[in-house]
Amino acid sequence: MKLAFKLPICAVGAAALSLAGAVAGSRWISATESQAATATVAAVPASGDGTLFTAFVSVLRNPRCMNCHSQGDFPRQGDDGHQHAMNVRRGPDGHGVTAQKCSTCHQEANLAGAHMPPGAPHWGLPPPNIPMIWQGLTDAQICRSLKNPKENKNRNIDQLVEHFTKDELVAWGWNPGEGRNPIPMPRDEFVAKVKQWQAAGAPCPSDTAQKAKS
Ligand code: HEC
Ligand code: HEC
Numbered sequence: 540m541k542l543a544f545k546l547p548i549c550a551v552g553a554a555a556l557s558l559a560g561a562v563a564g565s566r567w568i569s570a571t572e573s574q575a576a577t578a579t580v581a582a583v584p585a586s587g588d589g590t591l592f593t594a595f596v597s598v599l600r601n602p603r604c605m606n607c608h609s610q611g612d613f614p615r616q617g618d619d620g621h622q623h624a625m626n627v628r629r630g631p632d633g634h635g636v637t638a639q640k641c642s643t644c645h646q647e648a649n650l651a652g653a654h655m656p657p658g659a660p661h662w663g664l665p666p667p668n669i670p671m672i673w674q675g676l677t678d679a680q681i682c683r684s685l686k687n688p689k690e691n692k693n694r695n696i697d698q699l700v701e702h703f704t705k706d707e708l709v710a711w712g713w714n715p716g717e718g719r720n721p722i723p724m725p726r727d728e729f730v731a732k733v734k735q736w737q738a739a740g741a742p743c744p745s746d747t748a749q750k751a752k753s
């Protein structure tokens with residue numbers, strides 16, 4: 540709303556300055572500056588169109604995230620998202636079944652060496668009653684699921700953004716251990732994009748003309 544209200548005023552202001560500039564040559568500099576400022580404002584995507592969300596959804600779709608936010612009752616491994624070896628299961632709380640807890644192999648940090656278990660504090664899957672599955676959803680569906688208190692463990696937008704920007708399992712995606720590809724988008728760029736989305740009221744894309752991706 541604020542943006543839509545401000546833009547015409549800027550445009551009028553720029554036009555007025557240009558006019559004044561035509562009269563007094565010395566005013567041209569401020570006219571140019573004013574136009575540049577208008578262009579910067581206009582480059583920020585309008586809220587409500589969902590592009591602020593799709594600007595960072597590639598991170599959520601990256602295997603470093605999807606391997607824990609995928610369909611099925613088990614974690615996945617590798618860039619191809621194959622089922623976790625040794626028949627590891629989600630278990631009643633997401634941390635594995637009694638005989639095979641995640642923490643038996645996964646520590647609080649990555650273990651050195653190829654094919655050694657990666658690690659971060661609280662390593663595990665979301666619990667079966669709130670599985671936080673994004674695989675197979677459209678961008679719009681992922682967005683709505685993230686914002687739905689029933690599917691995100693009662694987080695409001697601020698808490699959701701806090702998780703995106705500070706949680707240790709999320710941060711692990713940029714430091715995944717030997718032999719695994721980190722998320723390509725720099726982490727500070729991801730954080731900035733998430734905050735832009737938050738500032739615009741966390742708009743979701745519309746569902747129209749968009750097919751589910753893997
Ligand atoms: C018996 C040991 C063991 C148990 C138990 C185990 N893991 Fe793993 N996990 C591993 C090893 C080893 C790797 C690395 C495999 C590789 O790099 O080839 C791995 C890799 C992973 C990865 C892959 C990361 C990526 O992006 O490629 C995820 C995700 C994962 N485990 C989740 C879990 C979860 C969640 C649990 C508990 C529900 C769990 N694991 C239980 C040994 C285990
Ligand atoms: C080792 C498994 C694992 C990995 C890897 C992982 N997550 Fe999660 N994620 C979880 C678990 C477990 C929860 C539930 C924790 C909770 O609710 O407190 C969760 C919850 C979330 C939530 C909370 C809200 C919701 O609705 O889903 C977000 C957002 C999230 N993860 C984002 C990410 C992103 C982004 C990445 C990759 C950069 C990622 N996760 C990687 C296990 C993982």
